Amino acid sequence: MPVEGQQEQSAEEAGDKAVRRPRVQKNVTRAIAADICANIFSAGDFLPTENELCERYGVSRTVIRESLKILESKGLVRGRSRVGTVVCRKDEWNILDQQVLEWIGPRIFEFDLLNCILEARRAIEPAAAELAAERATVQEIADVERAWHEMRDADGDIERFTKADVAFHTNLLKASHNQVFLQLASIIQVALEFSLHASNEAVDKRDEALDVHRQLVEALRMRDTAAARNCSLQMLSLAARDLAVAVKKHVPQFSS
Amino acid sequence: MPVEGQQEQSAEEAGDKAVRRPRVQKNVTRAIAADICANIFSAGDFLPTENELCERYGVSRTVIRESLKILESKGLVRGRSRVGTVVCRKDEWNILDQQVLEWIGPRIFEFDLLNCILEARRAIEPAAAELAAERATVQEIADVERAWHEMRDADGDIERFTKADVAFHTNLLKASHNQVFLQLASIIQVALEFSLHASNEAVDKRDEALDVHRQLVEALRMRDTAAARNCSLQMLSLAARDLAVAVKKHVPQFSS
């Protein structure tokens, strides 16, 4: 499968040797990552040699090497000097990395990751909410509230609602003034995108979620840590329900 | 500063397998990362051009580029096409990445990270302990206990004790059967290494910690989630005390 976007010199007037050389790096990296995720190259196997990869993706060896370096730095593969490049087991991947999550994309349902993320959120978000209630600046609370407004006003638009919801949680994590929590925004983003996207029919329950979110803003204003924690837990219960719907939808048959 | 360790294979008697490999890539990456951490290149600034970096570190442009790709993939820098490479703000770094933490090294005390990590641990480890109490296999519990034995038997050796402590917590996270928690082992490792290393005089209190660790193993055996959570929290209280000592030691003067 050659990478998309190299022969996009569909410049009609490209009669002569005007071969466009577009930004190919990111596409190649993503393509290799996708192929790994798709188990075209499976864990423990050697990747084809760099030269073969050059042909397969239609780019030079330099590009392949830089791509492999990136993949290696995220734990997807391990380069064994003068031997080859081995695909790592999935539990060696940096699944907290934003880019890795993007590469996995919808295949996340095959990773049993969303449940893990939900459990992690149950541990993290209430704690973050407490800290935010203690530490958030007025500005930060306003940011959280602005995101809530966006959610409220999104009404039909699922895309917009999801984006606003992600912003809400991200701003909350920011307000906790904890760098570690903030880094975890990426996994929460993924969780929200896949849960909400799949359970978009539950419109009536959206109001319920909206209300809890509002209460959380209120709790931040009041510096009420207990209430903040409580709201966060309620949110996660709703999220758990959404997740169940989403999983059922994407994995209708359970293969054991 | 040329990078250390390229031709330091002073192995005169290269009779056996003991042939040192130059492997300059990792060193260069680490060197650039170190220079960034040391604020030689500070946030928002442009890095020198790739050609200048070649001279500075005494390697070819390819190596520099691959290094920059790695650094970029971890959020330390951002390449702006045809303009230059910009150093990112510290809050854009993937601080949950093992390698990034290694690069930061002892400078972690300048990052206000250890406190954040402790807070995160307070959220995560008790939850992980609960899950482990529910889900750990007999083998996994045995692994945790083995690490505890190592801790107990380490007696004088701080290095060994720390290593065993890290293994204990890592095994615990493994036993939680949650991929997200497991990924966070890297930050816990860092936290333990720097806290314990600095508070090595508190030998009498070591026994206290040891006892709590033993109780946790017991709780896992009994499948007692509440006890497991409780032990974990106790551990973290001790860790908090150690951290206070460590911070005081490394930052005797507080610069505001």
Add this chain to the structure above:
DNA sequence: CGCTGATGAAGATCACCAAGCTGACTACCT
């Protein structure tokens, strides 16, 4: 004020050398 061309830096490719793991082949010993 907007267009344009020069400039310089990154993006991409190519050709090549170096180093060492692999595996096959050979030679030697039993």
Add this chain to the structure above:
DNA sequence: AGGTAGTCAGCTTGGTGATCTTCATCAGCG
């Protein structure tokens, strides 16, 4: 004769340097 150890060639990644392309930027022009 058969098995084992030593050797060697070839393949694959690691690293270098030259060269070309693509554009973001900016000075200078209309």
